[in-house]
Amino acid sequence: MAEEKLTLEDLKGATTGGETVEGPKYEVKKDELGRSYGTGRRKDAVARVWVKAGSGKITVNGREFENYFPRPVLRMMINQPFKVANIENQFDVVCTVSGGGLSGQAGALRHGLARALTAFDPNMRPALKAAGFLTRDPRAVERKKYGKAKARRSFQFSKR
Template sequence: MAEDFSALADLKAAAPVAAPVREPKIDAQGRSYATGKRKNAIARVWVKPGSGRITVNGRTLEVYFARPVLRMMINQPFQVANRSGQFDVVVTVVGGGLSGQAGAVRHGISRALTFYEPALRGPLKAGGFLTRDSRVVERKKYGKAKARRSFQFSKR
């Protein structure tokens, strides 16, 4: 039994493994690309240095996402990374509703920022922006009114 514990001590004495150094992923036009997902929405996001202009499906952010809460949600990764107004973003988003699309855009922006500037991974990960929110609507089952709700019971 004592031998087992000595083997563990040897493992502890071994040199710590260094975190891998990530290289920026930037294309020929100076952009970073990432895909963001939320519910049934998928956002393709391109990030490049610029004046802070965000274009969604060919329209400005204010026109496409009229609700201030959704715009605030999309700008969160830039505020956490202290990069507000430093990047131009071009987004193509399909599927789902506006709320799901906003979540997909936020996820895509966060991933693209980490590809452009790998040092931002820490604060964005701590903020929870790199985790794909996997919650989706449960499918309807046969013999049920909705996913889990039964039909109304009638005694007579």
């Protein structure tokens, strides 16, 4: 018996009745004020981010961006999605962050910003995805175990 060799092209239409399935279509999601929303998370921090076309002003919890994040490294981290998508100073951002520390809040804000920009213009998605800004950073603090001083540190050994 001669066996037929199936190729990948033959298998593509097998489950859909001959039609090939394309990836999901991403659509523009804006409210009546022309804003797009994104939620970002990092460690214990959660950021709710609204983005709209504007002059590049960023407001965090009702305060100026520079006042809320005094460290230049955190500000640079938050501005990365704008640099990757080549849209610096074109969007106004209003966000509320809660939980965690400043570093976790900055990471959550970056994640939420990337998601909000994707909702505003789906054409930005490939650049933001390639840079890794749409993926939630899963790292978190390890829990303390019983019989240990911290998560892994043992109590000090005493010979006598």
